[in-house]
Amino acid sequence: MNWDDTRIFLALCREQTLRGAARALGVDQATVGRRLASLEHALGATLFLRTSRGYSLTAAGEVAMAAALNMESSAAELQRQILGMDDRMSGVVRVTTTDSFAIDVVIPAIARLHKAQPGIEVQLQASTQMLNLSKREADIAVRTLKPENPDLIVRRVARWSSAIFASADYVQARGVPEPGTAFAGHDLVLYQPYLDSGKEVTLGSEPITHGRIAMTCTSGLLVRRALINGLGIGEVPLPFGKAAGLVRLWPARECQLYDIWLVTHKDVRHTARVRVVIDIIAKAFATVSG
Template sequence: MNWDNARYFLAVARVGTLRGAAARLSVDQATVGRRIAALEETLAARLFLRTPTLYVLTPAGEALLEPAESMEQAALQIERRVAGLDDQLSGTIRVATTDSLAKRFVIPAIARVRKEHPGIDIVCLTSPAIANLTRREADLAIRTLRPDAPDLIARRLAQLEAGLYASHSYVAARGEPREGEAFEGHDLVMYEQPVVPSMWDALCGEPTTRGRVVFQTSSTMMLFEAACAGLGVTELPCFRADHEPQLVRVMPQRTDRFDAWLVAHADLYKTARMQALIAAVTDEFASLAH
């Protein structure tokens, strides 16, 4: 079985639908269907059980999953090692980060790199989900969780502060929450529980047990917009919220700190284009201290 067939098989196995696999592989749905049918014919085995909504692995498909993933790792290792030898200040870098970190740090760094090295193109992926650098879902990640994978290089960029904020209109209408009252009588704006579970226990160390959750989102940008619109109190990174004229910090003695990390795969870390972007991102975080 060649690698090209294996990647179609893995995409369907991971997503569960031809449409989802086609989107992941940037091909049309019919192509995925043909590839899976051809692979099953070559192996003389049915790999998926077709249900009205999902493609479910059969025992033969489950047996193929581990060898196909081994093929994937080998193919990706070849790509990374070849790309890692590139000393040209050109090419594409895929950067994964959050929308909040992107706005304050990553986009200014990208603008600087593009000005100095116009041959470097950037794809910026903003999502609360953690991109898998080993599978080359991204080449570089700027995030708040340190990875533990041995093939990744992680550099601590800065320690950032979070605080509690509400809009001026909310405070004028409802007053400020008071420490020790667990947000009694106040509305709360939160991440969805699966995104940041700890937020549902406490905001900057203040229990949320008596507050009322009135808005949930998976996006930091939407968290800011909801707070600015006066929907309630929330926890936000100070590097952005302190400069938002519609917001006021409440319970300023309540604070939380978190680290920002730069993460790259070891095979790509020393390429010229990656080093150019890493230097620019590092400078942007360093400017926060000045």
């Protein structure tokens, strides 16, 4: 199996349409179709059934996919091992984190690094998705969930508390909710994935049953911006709420503590440019008071 054809085959397995595979790989649909035809011809087998819903693997395609996944894993391992031997202070380092961490911590840190090491190009992806470091989808991840993969090097860079906040305008107009009233008479801004988790939803350990949801947001940054604009009461990391000039409600009540983890693959942690990006990001989090 040709590796270039195999990459397209795997993309089509995952996306199930020519358009989706082309978009994932940054090529046109005609290229995907041509490569698939070349691979099927080389193997002498039909790998997909073409249906109205998209491309579905045949029995031969399922066998081919197992082999293709092994090829992908071996290629990623080779890349990681070669990268781990690289001592140049130039080249690309891919970082993934949330939009809040990116804007408030990571981007300022990289700006300082760029002055000293302008040859390092950082490709920053702000996403709540867990990119796969073993497949080299990223070199460094900053997460609030600690991964269990033994091939990953995990370092705690901060421990922060969350807190309940609202804007000064909101507090002046609506007052501060009384603890124990489940936010009766107040508007709330909630993190949508928290609502979708199936867990009991609280803010600062207070049930929200009598509050009115004014907005739900898919990221912590959007929650914060909604609070700044006076939409209601919400829970955000303590350092971010203070930095935004929001009013902390119920300061005597303890909120959830959570850890922030910096993660990289063991094969790339000694790469010079990856190491220096790790260090500058870790220092930046260490200076933020949570």
